Amino acid sequence: MQEEDLLDVLLRVKEEGGLEFPITNNNIKAIFVDIFGGGTDTSSVTIEWAMTEMMRHPIVLEKAQSEVRETFKGNKKIMESDLQGLSYLQSVIKETLRLHPPIPMLVPRVCREHCKINGYDIPVKMKLIINAWACSTDPEYWDDAESFKPERFENSSVDFMGTNYHFIPFGSGRRMCPGINFGLTTVELFLAQMLYYFNWKLPDGLNPKDVDMMETEGAIAAKRVHLHLIPTSYASYN
Numbered sequence: 001m002q003e004e005d006l007l008d009v010l011l012r013v014k015e016e017g018g019l020e021f022p023i024t025n026n027n028i029k030a031i032f033v034d035i036f037g038g039g040t041d042t043s044s045v046t047i048e049w050a051m052t053e054m055m056r057h058p059i060v061l062e063k064a065q066s067e068v069r070e071t072f073k074g075n076k077k078i079m080e081s082d083l084q085g086l087s088y089l090q091s092v093i094k095e096t097l098r099l100h101p102p103i104p105m106l107v108p109r110v111c112r113e114h115c116k117i118n119g120y121d122i123p124v125k126m127k128l129i130i131n132a133w134a135c136s137t138d139p140e141y142w143d144d145a146e147s148f149k150p151e152r153f154e155n156s157s158v159d160f161m162g163t164n165y166h167f168i169p170f171g172s173g174r175r176m177c178p179g180i181n182f183g184l185t186t187v188e189l190f191l192a193q194m195l196y197y198f199n200w201k202l203p204d205g206l207n208p209k210d211v212d213m214m215e216t217e218g219a220i221a222a223k224r225v226h227l228h229l230i231p232t233s234y235a236s237y238n
């Protein structure tokens with residue numbers, strides 16, 4: 001029997017009925033709009049920034065590529081179920097999300113209780129915007145905060161599950177990103193495949209230091225100028 005996908009499950013639950021709040025077709029459509037809206041740009045932007053930072057830091061690229069090629073030596077395909085033990089690549093992804101959180105200002109909040117922060121009174125119902133990027137690049141919490149150093153996450157317990165407030169690329173609290181595992185797996189699988197199957201070069205002898213690092217304006221911090229790279233097939237995988 002064919003496995004059910006998410007749409008099958010939602011339609012089945014709707015048909016079975018018996019829920020206190022029945023699911024409607026409109027609810028199902030809204031869920032898919034949310035998933036596509038929340039899940040596409042965020043993941044693709046993270047992949048592009050990760051590749052950009054690796055191209056700017058050839059030693060990091062070499063280390064991540066060696067890890068992937070060593071782990072999958074002789075494999076023709078890399079499957080999602082094989083993604084274990086790529087600890088350096090995971091540090092590269094964390095460091096990418098630290099410097100380039102795709103939604104740097106998170107989703108706005110409304111204050112439920114009066115509070116005081118740094119001497120400022122925040123009244124009830126005040127709209128608040130949290131700058132996740134400022135948190136994850138704050139020199140008070142991060143050594144050499146503006147440098148791309150995946151090694152800082154090796155042997156470190158800091159993670160992005162929403163309780164280390166200096167690193168919240170997926171937000172925190174009840175509106176935290178529900179797609180965190182899906183997003184991370186997509187990014188990791190894509191990067192592992194790119195590093196495994198291809199060698200990468202910047203075009204026209206471009207110096208790594210000269211890669212454009214400007215961001216677009218808006219809710220999503222994408223790369224203003226897309227990264228252009230030249231891939232060559234890595235023959236040893238077959």
Ligand code: HEM
Binds near residue numbers: 046
């Ligand atoms: C690298 C990938 C991703 C990043 C960095 C990311 C980041 C975020 C952030 C920062 C928020 C706001 C959280 C807050 O304000 O506390 C958010 C919300 C959300 N994300 Fe993601 N996301 C990613 C992937 C995904 C994926 C793959 C999906 C779905 C398949 C998804 C679905 C959503 C949804 C539905 C919300 C709104 C949640 C709500 O308002 O209750 N995200 N995401």
